[in-house]
Amino acid sequence: GELARAQPVSTPEVEAFLDTLKWDKNGLVVAIAQNVDTGAILMQGFANRDAISATIASRRATFFSRSRSQLWTKGETSHNFIHVQDISIDCDRDSIVYLGQPDGPTCHTGAETCYYTSVPMDEPKLLASTLYALEELIARRKTEEIAPGAKPSWTRRLQQDPKLLCSKIREEASELCQTVEASEGMERTVSEMADLLYHSMVLLSVQNVKLEEVTTELRKRFGQSGIEEKSKRPPKPTAG
Amino acid sequence: GELARAQPVSTPEVEAFLDTLKWDKNGLVVAIAQNVDTGAILMQGFANRDAISATIASRRATFFSRSRSQLWTKGETSHNFIHVQDISIDCDRDSIVYLGQPDGPTCHTGAETCYYTSVPMDEPKLLASTLYALEELIARRKTEEIAPGAKPSWTRRLQQDPKLLCSKIREEASELCQTVEASEGMERTVSEMADLLYHSMVLLSVQNVKLEEVTTELRKRFGQSGIEEKSKRPPKPTAG
Ligand SMILES: [Zn+2]
Ligand SMILES: [Zn+2]
Ligand SMILES: [Zn+2]
Ligand SMILES: [Zn+2]
Ligand SMILES: [Zn+2]
Ligand SMILES: [Zn+2]
Ligand SMILES: [Zn+2]
Ligand SMILES: [Zn+2]
Ligand SMILES: [Zn+2]
Structure with missing residues (x-):
């Protein structure tokens, strides 16, 4: 795990960018990983400054684990990394999307995405785009x-x-x-x-x-x- | 606005489903709206029990506004609703995706999605899937x-x-x-x-x-x- 964990790399450009984000009181933004080829939403976590700068430097989707209070690179144990091609932020700058190509299933259950559970509604539903x-x-x-x-x-x-x-x-x-x-x-x-x-x-x-x-x-x-x-x-x- | 705001409808099935979600200490989950046709992530907000039950009942993406402490249906003022076709939740049940068809631009700026800002990285980037x-x-x-x-x-x-x-x-x-x-x-x-x-x-x-x-x-x-x-x-x- 440890070796596969991406490390933050501080550069003036990245720091200047991070200064523009609207962090919550725990210093986090919502971070969403999306499959660049299918558009599937793979998982959602949170990111702090280090998680985003590690993602930018390594191009591997990296999050801040709130339960373990530490950085966590998706794939650091499974080696199913998400190779980030593009990062975008929303209009009020408190939410970030990592758009990337996953090496394999994203969910720890082996499912392609963490969002495999559909909520029962009245009509037949579509599970993907x-x-x-x-x-x-x-x-x-x-x-x-x-x-x-x-x-x-x-x-x-x-x-x-x-x-x-x-x-x-x-x-x-x-x-x-x-x-x-x-x-x-x-x-x-x-x-x-x-x-x-x-x-x-x-x-x-x-x-x-x-x-x-x-x-x-x-x-x-x-x-x-x-x-x-x-x-x-x-x-x-x-x-x- | 008020008339276009979706109202929660309590049914035993919906209540049973809502009981299975992992709410944060403010009674919220992260809620992401995604375009069912393009896969584009449109916006991200938060949802409480009422927001989800209002979305299920009305099929219009509805969130809980943390700043105004009230329900908010996307489109209640602009009439650009997001017509929800499918709802899915992630593996640890603290994050929800509304998959739907937007009537028009989702962002208050007029942009199709709120995630129109790309983070500068080294290589040319893709802004969509x-x-x-x-x-x-x-x-x-x-x-x-x-x-x-x-x-x-x-x-x-x-x-x-x-x-x-x-x-x-x-x-x-x-x-x-x-x-x-x-x-x-x-x-x-x-x-x-x-x-x-x-x-x-x-x-x-x-x-x-x-x-x-x-x-x-x-x-x-x-x-x-x-x-x-x-x-x-x-x-x-x-x-x-
Ligand atoms: Zn040919
Ligand atoms: Zn040919
Ligand atoms: Zn936002
Ligand atoms: Zn790889
Ligand atoms: Zn999962
Ligand atoms: Zn034909
Ligand atoms: Zn989750
Ligand atoms: Zn409509
Ligand atoms: Zn917006």
Whole structure:
């Protein structure tokens, strides 16, 4: 644990920044860790000056443990660190978000996030933001029992029939292009992009790929200007 | 304001749930509001028993204002409510997330979220989760000045040439399909999905459509089993 704990590093810039925060009477602000790829809120703790300066210096999410009265770097025992990419503070400067990539499950229970418990409300709920909730729904379809004689869902049919799935993806890509080619306007664009996104997420489920792997890939590319580098290459000829 | 303030509604189920939370010595838990479509953290406040029961009853994010010692429903003056779809609590039950759809900007400054201030770190930062950061980068390309003689970025070239853009989208859709058709494995699937997602997001920028509109559309569809209803319809013939 001790060696993996991030240490505060005092610099004039960091000290000047810390002076602008609105600390509570215990010298703390609320600190929230968020997954940079999925947007999932991973955990919430508190941070004092040293916790924030240790996070800035090490880029590992670090908190102040109120029960043990000491710094605590998430991952110092589990080695599941949260690698911080961005820190932002709220308008009245008493709350801070660590936006980062977790090495593994954040919760000590092994759950991806500490917020795995949903409060019962009247209607069916979404446990994650929309795309990740849709991904879960698609994953459930893949393994659900289908009673003899019952019709499988559209999602399940696509999962069982790669030819149908691929013909739908090519069709939806074409319909999305037609919104530009035929100037069909914003409403149709929204609808066709939703069609394409849904059908290609079904393909991801068939290939056992998580949307998070795709967003991580995108982050690597545009973070390193990978997408922009492509501009030096001529576009490949269109397939088909 | 007063009329728009949500009122607590006591039911045995809600009271039983509230009894399981770990309240601090002021009877509060940390309460975080998150955008269900984008994953953006909108604001952070505190909630007491009444604030949570008012939120559950009204489905409008409601907090306890420590400075005014009273309930406060986000939107009671601005009418920008946060319509709560899901509530979750963390593993030690002292922190709560309201996941909802905001009617408009959450911050009193007019910013979409209260966390609009980024802390200066060494490297370029991402202000939102990956897909929304990519959307911002694509939007910036659309309006950037290109010095005479300089080569535009790949993104800008796509934005200026609908024919090139559409041929790329159809190509990338086909390449994604080929990962299934030719059993190309997970790594290629990730890469091709990233290609398709990026290029179709450039199309969204051309059509002035926000990714958030697409995820809202997807949430409406699968929330109402709209996608599943499609299974009753035969697939349309493939275009092209
Ligand atoms: Zn605040
Ligand atoms: Zn690591
Ligand atoms: Zn936990
Ligand atoms: Zn379509
Ligand atoms: Zn907690
Ligand atoms: Zn509303
Ligand atoms: Zn604010
Ligand atoms: Zn290609
Ligand atoms: Zn490709």
